[in-house]
Amino acid sequence: MSKAGDFENNDGVYKTLLESTQAIPWKIDWASMKFSYIGPQIEALLGWSVDSWVSVEDWAMRMHPEDRERVVNFCVSQSQCGVDHEADYRALTKDNGYVWIRDVVHVVRNPQGEVEALIGFMFDISERKKTEEKLLSLQKELEVLSFKDGLTNIANRRSFDAHFEAAWEQAQREQQPLSVLLFDVDFFKQYNDLYGHIQGDACLIDIAQTLSLALDGPRDLVARYGGEEFVVLLPGADADAAHKVAERCQRLIEKKAIVHALSPFSRRVTVSIGAGTVVPDEAALHTDFLHAVDQQLYAAKHHGRNRIEHVAVAVPNLVQAP
Numbered sequence: 001m002s003k004a005g006d007f008e009n010n011d012g013v014y015k016t017l018l019e020s021t022q023a024i025p026w027k028i029d030w031a032s033m034k035f036s037y038i039g040p041q042i043e044a045l046l047g048w049s050v051d052s053w054v055s056v057e058d059w060a061m062r063m064h065p066e067d068r069e070r071v072v073n074f075c076v077s078q079s080q081c082g083v084d085h086e087a088d089y090r091a092l093t094k095d096n097g098y099v100w101i102r103d104v105v106h107v108v109r110n111p112q113g114e115v116e117a118l119i120g121f122m123f124d125i126s127e128r129k130k131t132e133e134k135l136l137s138l139q140k141e142l143e144v145l146s147f148k149d150g151l152t153n154i155a156n157r158r159s160f161d162a163h164f165e166a167a168w169e170q171a172q173r174e175q176q177p178l179s180v181l182l183f184d185v186d187f188f189k190q191y192n193d194l195y196g197h198i199q200g201d202a203c204l205i206d207i208a209q210t211l212s213l214a215l216d217g218p219r220d221l222v223a224r225y226g227g228e229e230f231v232v233l234l235p236g237a238d239a240d241a242a243h244k245v246a247e248r249c250q251r252l253i254e255k256k257a258i259v260h261a262l263s264p265f266s267r268r269v270t271v272s273i274g275a276g277t278v279v280p281d282e283a284a285l286h287t288d289f290l291h292a293v294d295q296q297l298y299a300a301k302h303h304g305r306n307r308i309e310h311v312a313v314a315v316p317n318l319v320q321a322p
């Protein structure tokens, strides 16, 4: 007799092989929906004894409630159609924990083509799931970080752009005002030259925190626009409201009293502010509006710094500044 023949005739060999694998083999009789076999490895993995696996009910009830309906419905429908399939779910352990399982199911038919039994393997995939979950949370963290400025921890330019575009479209749709404030730290090059770059960084962090404190609207956003420039987005704020926020920012920075020996303004760090308010009509472009606000910042610098200039022209429908 051939070696293969020897092997085929030896049920014990099969059993030993099946029961020494990591994967846990099982068999369910289709007519009775009862387990006719389950590998003893199941007890080491989940804690339930082999004898406790009687019917598909035991299988279904030892599944996480959030997974049960989806998995049971899927497996029943696939089996009824005679299609091999696999499903991932959390299996309940005897001590009330959960283990991620991948069940790989083969549908066995008799010579007439009728479903006779289901056989399968359960794989412990908890390690893989842990890695997947960790990757997912790292991905989320990365998404958050990619919208944050690394130095000041407030929103970055990319975040501002996304919020600004959304707010612009909403203002256009609802015909509501929208305001933007652009800030630039005065004489910052001299500050850096005098106190060094590290203290310059600390000054920018201080200003970012101060500006954050000045905002109270649920949709207001402060972001680092780049270098020593910051931007505040005020959806729904009319010119009056925006001007008040700009003044509050100025006041809070003044109160912070960051020493700048080369500043003509009480030897303290100050900011210049360009402000703009618009109720954008359908044709208005948000880039034109930002450009107009930037022009105001330029004007604030040009007119002596430490001041607010509020835009009143250059974009259709611009609301008159106070």
Ligand SMILES: Nc1nc2c(ncn2[C@@H]2O[C@H](COP(=O)(O)OP(=O)(O)OP(=O)(O)O)[C@@H](O)[C@H]2O)c(=O)[nH]1
Residues within 6 Å of the ligand: 151, 184, 185, 186, 187, 188, 189, 190, 192, 196, 197, 198, 199, 200, 201, 204, 226, 227, 228, 301, 305
């Ligand atoms: N420490 C620090 N300095 C920065 C950072 N980003 C930009 N700067 C500095 O900011 C300074 C900006 O200089 P300028 O554009 O000449 O502006 P200014 O000196 O503030 O002059 P005015 O705006 O006209 O009042 C430069 O010296 C930059 O190196 C940063 O992240 N950290």
